[in-house]
Amino acid sequence: MAMLAGMFDDFEQQLRETLTHLYDPTFQPPELVRKVLAATEAAPGTSLQDLVVRAIARLEPAPHVPATARLRRLHALLAYRYVQELTQEETAERLGITPRHLRREQQRAVHLLAQRLWEQYRRRSAPVTDEGMNAGMNEVTKELTEGPEALEPAPSDVPSDPAQAWRSQVHRELASLQQNAPGQVADVLAAIQDVVRIQQPVAARYQVQLTAESELPAGVTSVHPSILRQILIMAVQRLAQQMAGGRIRLAARPDGDAVALQVVSTPAAQSPPNSEFIRETVAAQGGTVQIRHDPEHSGFHIRLPRVREVKVLVVDDNRDLVHVYRRYTERTRYRISHVAEGQRAFEAIATLAPDLIVLDVMLPDMDGWEVLTRLHEDPQTRGTPVVVCSVVRGEELALALGATLYVAKPVGRETFIQALELALARAGRPPAPGSPP
Known part of the structure; x- marks a missing residue:
């Protein structure tokens, strides 16, 4: 022993x-x-x-x-x-x-x-x-x-005003999720399907049928996946608790720069549904909530920010590190492509038209300074933001040669995501709603 x-x-x-x-x-x-x-x-x-x-x-x-x-x-x-x-x-x-x-x-x-x-x-x-x-x-x-x-x-967590303490705790939980996983986006259809599966026992208790539909591709809202699921779960619960049979429909569609979500019951609930949690959470994500209630239908009509996919080309011969970058960007709007040589970067840029380039300095065929110089001299690529990420301490040279940003290796997840967001912002491309400043 x-x-x-x-x-x-x-x-x-x-x-x-x-x-x-x-x-x-x-x-x-x-x-x-x-x-x-x-x-x-x-x-x-x-x-x-x-x-x-x-x-x-x-x-x-x-x-x-x-x-x-x-x-x-x-x-x-x-x-x-x-x-x-x-x-x-x-x-x-x-x-x-x-x-x-x-x-x-x-x-x-x-x-x-x-x-x-x-x-x-x-x-x-x-x-x-x-x-x-x-x-x-x-x-x-x-x-x-x-x-x-x-x-x-903890002593500092003991609330004095229960209502204010609850709101404060909601915002702390939301901030914690965003800080734990900056830049994450939610697959709206996957979230709806998850909620329908998770809520089946609750729906069965009230003899309610849950259905899901969506016109959206994956990864279209900047809201963290856990936050989106909790919003939908709470909406289903609020409606089901006031029903004795019927159907609850979860639907989503594009609506300009937003995602329009509906959680609607047929027949109508006994009284207009409400949820302070949904209101507080959606507002914190930059969205809006409307409660609609008529003789035939009741429901939550929610609008949340949309995001577009960002194509990132990583030019680095360290494949293990590229794997780390891909893990960093899982469930975010960033989609990483990779080449290991500087010369291949130009071919990949012509084919992929990336929104952003992450460039190492020490490459097997030509160094990153030469790649950066050629990118900056070419009118076709001069506008593409470049993040130089290297163990070589060369921030001054990187910026002088046209890089948008310099980050020293090793780089953690939060720093990496923030660097991508900042590079896009400096290049005049707006960051995702809710992304780190």
Whole structure:
């Protein structure tokens, strides 16, 4: 038992080191960390970063756990610090606690993650039956999920005015989602289909049929996917609770620079539907809500901002890094194409007509400075914004040769997305609604 406990201590220490270097392409994780993480994921070839990100995601508490619960704060802390690479000060500010408190909570959060991963590893590779060992390993989980600390709010989270505290909490949750995943967009049709599937048990209870339809392609609204789903779920619930049979139709269509969403009941609900959550959330996303109620129909008519796809050409011979960029831009409006040589960049530009170019300096056939010079001299490409992203510290030269922006490697997700948005804005192309300033 002592040997296993010692191995866990080693694993926890190694995991802390791995978290600190999560996005460092030169970091080689210790053997024990690789073995434990590999045991948590069945799919072969999954990257270390993805394994850690998924492990942190699995710590997210169930929906019924309050937003102020300590377990939820520990999960958010891990996501802020190690997935989004925020500093301790930035993380403390988002969680509403002091940096000193944050440092204590960070130790506890990493210990919880290590404990969960270790339990999964033991179950798959070498189950332990010793009751004392099991009890010790489960102590943190039990305390945080069953004990009073599970629902213990931080002192700064205790509300004074309940209505104002609720609105403040709604906006904090929305801001947290946007900060955790800047630039994300929602597939409207996928969101509608998800809600119809999720809400079937509720609809069946009220003998209501749910139907979905959409004229939109994927990725057309700048609202975070989770936010959009919650808006639709709440709208369905509000209508179903006032019905005794009938149909609720979820529909979407383009409407100029917006997406028009309808959640409409037939026959009409007993009284006009309302939801402060929907009003607050939609307004925070730059949208509008209308409630319509007549003898035949009741429903929510919602308009949310649309976004267009942005084509990004990455010119970089580091394929692993390009994979990271693609992961950074998942579920955003950015669509990445890639070439590894400078000469091929010109061919790709002629074919793809990218909206934005991310350019490395050290390329196998010609350096990025030459590529940048030729792009700036050619009238056909001079207007395309270029972000120079390199380990070579050359911001002054990059801007002098015509680059729109310079970013030093290694670059985290939030910084990368913000660089794309800023480059588009500087080139006179408006950023997505709700994107980081």
